[in-house]
Amino acid sequence: MSVVIENVRILDPADGFDAVGDLCVQGEEILARGSTPEGFEPRRRIDGSGLWVFPGLVDLAARTREPGEEHKATIASETRAAARGGVTTLVMPPDTHPPVDSPAVLELITRRAREACGVRVYALGALTHGLEGQQLAEMAALVRAGAPGVSNGQRPLASLLVLRRALEYASTFDLTTVLSAQDPALTGSGCVHEGPVSTRLGLSGIPEAAETAALGAILALVEQTGARVHVARLSTRRGAEMIAKARSDGLPVSADVAAHQLFLTEVDVAEFNPDCHVIPPLRSQRDRDGLRAAVADGSITAICSDHQPHEADSKLGPFADTLPGIAALETLLPLTLRLVEDGLLTLEQALSRVTTGPAEVLGLEHGRLTPGARADFVLFDPGAIHDLRRDQWLSAGHNTPFFNWTFGGEVRETWVAGRPTWTRPGEDDA
Numbered sequence: 001m002s003v004v005i006e007n008v009r010i011l012d013p014a015d016g017f018d019a020v021g022d023l024c025v026q027g028e029e030i031l032a033r034g035s036t037p038e039g040f041e042p043r044r045r046i047d048g049s050g051l052w053v054f055p056g057l058v059d060l061a062a063r064t065r066e067p068g069e070e071h072k073a074t075i076a077s078e079t080r081a082a083a084r085g086g087v088t089t090l091v092m093p094p095d096t097h098p099p100v101d102s103p104a105v106l107e108l109i110t111r112r113a114r115e116a117c118g119v120r121v122y123a124l125g126a127l128t129h130g131l132e133g134q135q136l137a138e139m140a141a142l143v144r145a146g147a148p149g150v151s152n153g154q155r156p157l158a159s160l161l162v163l164r165r166a167l168e169y170a171s172t173f174d175l176t177t178v179l180s181a182q183d184p185a186l187t188g189s190g191c192v193h194e195g196p197v198s199t200r201l202g203l204s205g206i207p208e209a210a211e212t213a214a215l216g217a218i219l220a221l222v223e224q225t226g227a228r229v230h231v232a233r234l235s236t237r238r239g240a241e242m243i244a245k246a247r248s249d250g251l252p253v254s255a256d257v258a259a260h261q262l263f264l265t266e267v268d269v270a271e272f273n274p275d276c277h278v279i280p281p282l283r284s285q286r287d288r289d290g291l292r293a294a295v296a297d298g299s300i301t302a303i304c305s306d307h308q309p310h311e312a313d314s315k316l317g318p319f320a321d322t323l324p325g326i327a328a329l330e331t332l333l334p335l336t337l338r339l340v341e342d343g344l345l346t347l348e349q350a351l352s353r354v355t356t357g358p359a360e361v362l363g364l365e366h367g368r369l370t371p372g373a374r375a376d377f378v379l380f381d382p383g384a385i386h387d388l389r390r391d392q393w394l395s396a397g398h399n400t401p402f403f404n405w406t407f408g409g410e411v412r413e414t415w416v417a418g419r420p421t422w423t424r425p426g427e428d429d430a
Helices: 075-084 103-115 139-144 160-172 196-201 209-225 237-248 285-297 332-341 347-353 356-361
Strands: 002-012 017-026 029-034 044-047 052-055 057-059 087-092 120-123 149-151 176-180 229-232 253-258 302-304 377-387 406-416 419-423
Touching: 002 029, 002 347, 057 332, 057 356, 075 087, 075 103, 075 406, 075 419, 087 406, 103 120, 103 139, 160 176, 160 209, 209 229, 209 237, 237 253, 237 285, 253 285, 253 356, 302 332, 302 356, 332 347, 332 406, 347 356
Parallel strands: 002 044, 002 052, 057 087, 087 120, 149 176, 176 229, 229 253, 253 302
Antiparallel strands: 002 017, 017 029, 052 377, 377 406, 406 419
């Protein structure tokens, strides 16, 4: 397919490009941006007047629940939700059932993704066999099968010695190791942030030290091994400060934060709202503001959805007995752009945190609109205003606290590899 989007505002945070012009697509690649090359005769012309076009989002943490938990969601349902939210590339943690510790599971995920709407799906390989935290997985085989990195998800390792051996092994393949900074002993059976709210509600708390103690050990081993590590889903101000210090010292570390951590706090749990049950937990306003500051100054280079769809029964019952997680693919872009409305980020910074930032973490060649790049992009209507409504939700999981929030702007079309994967209902797709 050959396409030109005319008179559109082109935003490419990869090199700071921001101008009104034409975006030309030939086949699966960006042919030109800014102006139409002489002699280019597209099969389709789109009037982009008043619209924006920017790279498709790259989401570092999105569970599709397949394989193994198809009663919650599937790759087909969640990639469709991703497309609606402007996400063109998503990365799955390895904690599927069975876990992604063999090329066979990776190949299954890749095949199911190809059969879906077209959104690109990567799966992290397991750091240890069965995610049991003891015996290292066959990382070389997982890399050959297409894993862009390795992780143990939120499952703990047996010891710091195992982690050291894992980092040494991963570094021989120049692999990024994605780690969760959670000390299992300090986390225990906690379900909310340890503080005044947990005390008042009578719920078991998770202290800040559960993150900072684990992060301190991770950073010490990064310094020892030189391995490239990405810390997933920071939740504390102190954790963000530790990452900033490590990066300024030259350690090869990066970090992300889930979008909901930049808006919600422990106060949102006050009425035992199960949709606010997440791990790591929603923390204090001081922590939230610290995370926002770290996103703004670039210490945290990526914002992710931490998408975890659940069936309705998983969120019923006493708060501590519900399963943690938010369905969030369709709110990643609106929440990130809300940070621009709040004056925290520039538009370029916000788009960078969900495109080039996460792509660079895993060395993926996505998240840019330069000529020759894959034609993964979002056509966005900044003048639209929409309410997040349950009856328009596409994810199989409806567990989100953001229903009825009002957002400015809306995805009009999402394209992957030069083809539309989602078009806003009512739009002329001719």
